[in-house]
Amino acid sequence: MARKDGILALEGQLRNIDDPFTVKGVQLLVDGNSAEKIREIMDVDLQSYETLRWQAARVWESAAGYAPTIGILGAVLGLVHVMQSLAEPAKLGAGIAVAFIATIYGVGSANLLFLPIAGKLKIIIAQEVNKREMLIDGLCMIANAENPRFIENKLKGYMPS
Numbered sequence: 001m002a003r004k005d006g007i008l009a010l011e012g013q014l015r016n017i018d019d020p021f022t023v024k025g026v027q028l029l030v031d032g033n034s035a036e037k038i039r040e041i042m043d044v045d046l047q048s049y050e051t052l053r054w055q056a057a058r059v060w061e062s063a064a065g066y067a068p069t070i071g072i073l074g075a076v077l078g079l080v081h082v083m084q085s086l087a088e089p090a091k092l093g094a095g096i097a098v099a100f101i102a103t104i105y106g107v108g109s110a111n112l113l114f115l116p117i118a119g120k121l122k123i124i125i126a127q128e129v130n131k132r133e134m135l136i137d138g139l140c141m142i143a144n145a146e147n148p149r150f151i152e153n154k155l156k157g158y159m160p161s
Contacts, residue, residue, distance in 0.1 A: 035140035057121040064114035071106015075099040134158040
């Protein structure tokens, strides 16, 4: 469209785009900015996006690191309860059970909940960053009036086989 009708023709497509990052990039292109300026501005947005999202993933990784410790604290408290009940053998089983269950909850939540969430977030972040890098490259190639087939072939490199 940019090659056939000119870059200004892309302005009519802005209202059909839902993603603010894409809208900003296309608007920079329509405004006549050079490829270098578009890349410079969009890279700053991409960097701040990526930094913020990685912080969220690190929160879940931290939770996975703390969860076993909290489980061990629960186990210690259960064993303290057992020590208090040494004179009453009927209560020993319940205290030992609490100690084991607390450990299972701590280790289980870390490995079955927190680490998988962090891993999934990392995958989503990497995919979104890849998509945004592809968009930046595409906009820059359009700004440089590259051949549409060349743009298509280069951008296909971003897609998984």
